[in-house]
Amino acid sequence: MDFFLVYITLLIVFTFVILGLMLFAEHRKLEELESYFNKNKMVLEHKRKWGRNQRLARFHRMGLMIDILSMPKCYVKEGLVTEAELACVPLSLKRWALWPYRLCHIWALALLVGAVWRSWYDIEI
Known part of the structure; x- marks a missing residue:
């Protein structure tokens, strides 16, 4: 079997795995994650703006949580979150929020490797 076909098949499977993890994090972990920032002005404003329980709204709310958890020093330095709020979030919940997006x-x-591979070896699809 051609290695490129196996590679593309794994990429497609990996796509659905990541999508499933992202949907699980948005549906099951978002409210729990936001509960640790329930007095934070920025999180409350973002939740008010994107409060509808639709896919796009959850995506944007989760995006703010990911930004806060992935760059905590920047948000603490700007005074948007406190060290105490960040310290309260359990490590397992941080992992559920960050790893699907990582x-x-x-x-x-x-995907970029696959595109380069395809162009270098003139693989027809």
Whole structure:
């Protein structure tokens, strides 16, 4: 079997795995994550703006949580969150929030590798 076909098949499977993890995090972990920031002005404003329980609204609310958790020093330095709020969030919940989106970076890199591989070896689809 051609290695490129196996590679593309794994990329497609990986796409659905990541999508499932992202949907699970948005549906099951978002409210729990926001509860640790229930007195934070920025989170409350973002939740009010994107409060509808639709896919796009959850995506934007989760995006703010990911930004806060992935760059905590910047948000603390700007005074948007406190060290106490960040310290209250359990490590397992931080992982559920961050890892699906970190896997997206790996997936994008793998997609780029596949595109370069295809162009260098003139693989027809």
